[in-house]
Amino acid sequence: MTAPATTPAAPTVHPGGQQSGPFPGHPAAAARFIADVDRAHWHDQALWFVRVKRDRAAAQLPAWERLRDLAQAIKAHALSDLARYLEEFERNATAHGAVVHWARDAEEHNRIVHQLLAERGVTRVVKSKSMLTEECGLNPYLEARGLEVVDTDLGERIVQFRHEPPSHIVLPAIHIKKEEIGELFHDKLGTAAGASDPKYLTEAARGHLREKFLGAQAGLTGVNFAVADTGAVVVCTNEGNADMGTALPPLHIACMGLEKLVPRSEDLGVFLRLLARSATGQPVTTYATHFLGPKPGGELHIVLVDNGRSALSGRDPFRRALSCIRCGACMNTCPVFRRTGGYSYGTTVPGPIGSVLGPTQGPGAHATLPFASTLCGSCADVCPVRIDLHHQLLAWRKELVLGGFAPVGKTLALRLTAWVFASPWRFALAGRLARLALRLLPRGLMATLSGAWGKQRDLPPPPPESFRDLYRRTHGRP
C-alpha cells in the first residue's frame, strides 16, 4: 500500500474533507484520513453515537427482527415483479395528475429535469433529500446551464458551501466539526466570528434558507418510497425542508430510482418504522410527506431513473443490494467507514452498501472498495432489510479477481501460498523455514521483510517446533 508520506504530489485536502484529483483507491485515501488520528477517532465516536442510538431504538420494538424479515420479503417481492409494479405506479400517479418520466441513465435524467425547468423559465431551484441527483451529477449540470441550485437539507447546504459532495447519505456533513461550520457560516452567512453553538448556527442557516425557499420557482426532491397501488411518492425529512420547498413554488419534480417502489400502502408502515430507527435512532422521521398528485394549480413531475438498476436486478447476488432503503446504518456500524470517512470510498454512496453498488458502475474504478472491509458482518446484522452485505463484498472480490482487477502481486503471492498448502510436506517445510527465519534474523530485518505487517506490529516469537512435529514425536503417525 502507499504510505501518505511517499505519495507523489499529494492532492489538497480540506480538513477532514475530500481530496481533489483522481481517486487514489481506498487504502491510500483511508491512510490519509487516518494520518490525523484525532480526527479519525472523533469521526469514529460521532458515528458510534448514532449506532448506539439505533440500538436503543431497535430494542424498543419487540418485533424488530420480524420487521426486518417482512421488509426483506416485501422488497424481494417488489424487485421480482418490478416491471408490473412500475406500470401500476405510473397508471395510478398519472390518474392523480402527476406526469411520469422515464430516464435510462444519469444524462437522460438531467436532461429531463433541465428541460422541465427551462421550459418554465425557472432560475432558482430548491432541492431536498436526493442522493439520486448526486449520483446523476445534477447540480453541476444545472449550474452549467445558468440555474441556481440550493440544497436545503442543513448538512447538504454545508457541504454545498464547501464545494464538496456529501460524505454520508444520511449525515452529509458528519465529517465537519461544529467549529469549522462556525467559520464557514461566518464567511458565507455573516454569523459572529468564532461562534460554534449549533443552535445559533442552525438559526442562521434557517433564516438564510427561508429566503431561498421564498425566491425559488421550483422544488426538487428525492423519494424515499413510491407506492404502486396509490401512485404516491413519500419523502421523509427531519427538517421539513422538502415540504417548504414543494409547498411554495408551482413546480415539484420528484426524482427516484426504480428500486424505491413498494407494492402497497400497507407496506409503508414496515419501512417507516425501520428507516428512522436504523438511520438516526428516532422512532420515525419528523416529516413523512405523501405526495399524491400535484397541488391545486401546480405541477408534479416524477422522474423514474434506471441508471444501471435494472441490469443489477438481473444479477445474483447483487440484486439484493437494490433493496437498500438508504438508512446509512451500515455506514454507522462499519468500523472501517467510521475511521476512514465517506470520501475514502470515492463514490456517491460510500460504506458497505456503497462498496457493493460502486463496482456495478464500473469495476475498474472501484476495485479497492470490496476489499475495504474486514468482512466483520456487522453491516449485515444492522441492515433493516437484511442485505447480506459482507457476503456480497466477498462475491465482488471473486468477480474482481476473475476480471483481472485485483493487484497482481497479491494474487500471485496467494497463488504461491495455495501451492505450498496443497501438499503437507511443502507446508511443513515452508513453516520450518519461516520459523527458522523468525528465530535467526534480527527484529528490524524481520519487520522489513514482513512488509505491511511489520510496520506497526511485531511477529510472534517462533516456537521451536510446529504442532504437527510435536504430535508426531509424541503420538507417532496415526
Add this chain to the structure above:
Amino acid sequence: MPTVALFVPCYVDQLYPQVAVATLRLLERHGCRVVFPPDQTCCGQPMANAGQAADAAPLAIRFLDTFAGYDHVVAPSGSCVAMVKHQYPGLAPDHPKLEEVRSRTFELCEYLHDVLGVRRVEGRFPHVVGLHRSCHGQRELRLASGSERQVPPFDKVKTLLSSLTGIQLVEPARTDECCGFGGTFAATEEAVSCLMGRDRLDEHAKAGAEVITGVDMSCLMHLDGLARREGRPVRIRHVAEVLLGEAT
C-alpha cells in the same frame, strides 16, 4: 466416546502449537478421543476471502477428503470453521463428503457448549480477562447474540469462561467491535487495520483486562503484534489456553 479430528489452522500449527496442544488436552479432558489427521494443511480461507476461489477450491477438496469419516471435526478457530461451513458449498459443491463434513465441523467452544453440553469447565484462572469476540465466530457461527440483533442474549464462550475458578471477566466498551485483522486486510489496509487494533487494545485496557482472550488466534496475533511493538503490559491467550486453566 466420540472420535474428534483436530483441525489445526495452518498458522496455529506453525506459530502457536501450544494452542493446539491446549485444544487437544481440553477435548480429552471432556471425554473425547482426539486424533490429528496429518494430511491437513489450510482450509483455504486466505485465498477465498481475497476472492481467489480457484486457488481455494483444491484446499477445500483436500480438507473434505482429510476430514471425512470422523464423528466430529473441531478447530480452535471461529473463522476457519465459518469458512468450512459457509464457503465450502461454493468451492466444492460436488464433493461427496461436503454435507457430512460441514455439519460435523465445530469451533472449540461451540463444540464444548452445544455438542458436549459443557456448562462448567474445571480449572483456575485467577486473572482479569477481557474477551475479544471475533467477528466470524460472532456473526457467522453465532457464538453470541451480538449487539446489533434484537434476540435474547447468549454468549457461549463467556458462559464457559465464567465458570472457571478465580476468573474475573471484564467487558470492553463496544463489546463486539472488530479488531481490524481481516486476513489480507491486515496488509492491504494496514493503516485502518492497525488503528482498529490499537483502539481495541485501548478499550480492553480501559476495562482493566490483564489478559485478552478469544476464539481466533489470528485476531489475537494482530492484537498481540500491536501490543508487543508498543510494549503494552497486556497478555494475549487463546481461549483454549485459558479454559485449560493454570496449575491444573
